[in-house]
Amino acid sequence: MKTIVVAVLxxxxxxxxxxxxxxxxxxxxxxxxxFTAATWLFPIGTKLHVxxxxxxxxxxxxxxxxxxxxxxNRIDLSATAFEELNGLAKGVCDxxxxxIQK
Numbered sequence: 378m379k380t381i382v383v384a385v386l387x388x389x390x391x392x393x394x395x396x397x398x399x400x401x402x403x404x405x406x407x408x409x410x411x412f413t414a415a416t417w418l419f420p421i422g423t424k425l426h427v428x429x430x431x432x433x434x435x436x437x438x439x440x441x442x443x444x445x446x447x448x449x450n451r452i453d454l455s456a457t458a459f460e461e462l463n464g465l466a467k468g469v470c471d472x473x474x475x476x477i478q479k
Contacts, residue, residue, distance in 0.1 A: 385418065387452045389427065389472040391459035392442075401442035409456040415442035416452040416474075424477040427454065429462050429470050436462050437477060 394409050401407045403421050414425060419440050428435040436458045444453050452474060456465060463470045 384473050384475045385450070386430070387416075387418075387450050387472050387474050388448075388469060389429075389452050389454060389459070389462070390469045391456050391465065392453045394456055403441045405441065407442065407455075411441075411455055412436060412438045412458045413441040413455045414438040414452050414458070415444045416440055417443055417447050418449055418452070418474075419476060425452075426475045426477050427452065427458075427462065428473045428475075430473055431470065432463065434462050 392407065392409060392415060396407050397409050398406050419425060421440055423440045425438050425440065426435060427438060438454060438458050444451060452472065454462065459465060
């Protein structure tokens with residue numbers, strides 16, 4: 378069976394440092410220094426390649442949580458992942474998200 382890889386355009390933001398230690402959907406405490414993401418679009422444990430559509434910087438993250446609101450085209454990165462992608466000052470950016478094949 379052939380696997381189809383889909384790239385999805387999404388709005389990206391970052392999870393607050395104040396959420397550190399809260400239990401994520403994967404059952405582990407959230408660490409803003411890890412390269413993780415919260416989204417409803419991909420299953421927990423999925424590894425994602427996230428590219429900023431403006432500057433073309435990218436990060437690889439693992440889905441560990443679900444955002445508070447159910448926006449299908451939204452992804453929240455950990456603070457460290459978002460900072461490497463775009464810097465924390467901007468707050469949001471448009472990204473292309475692709476699941477990483479095993």
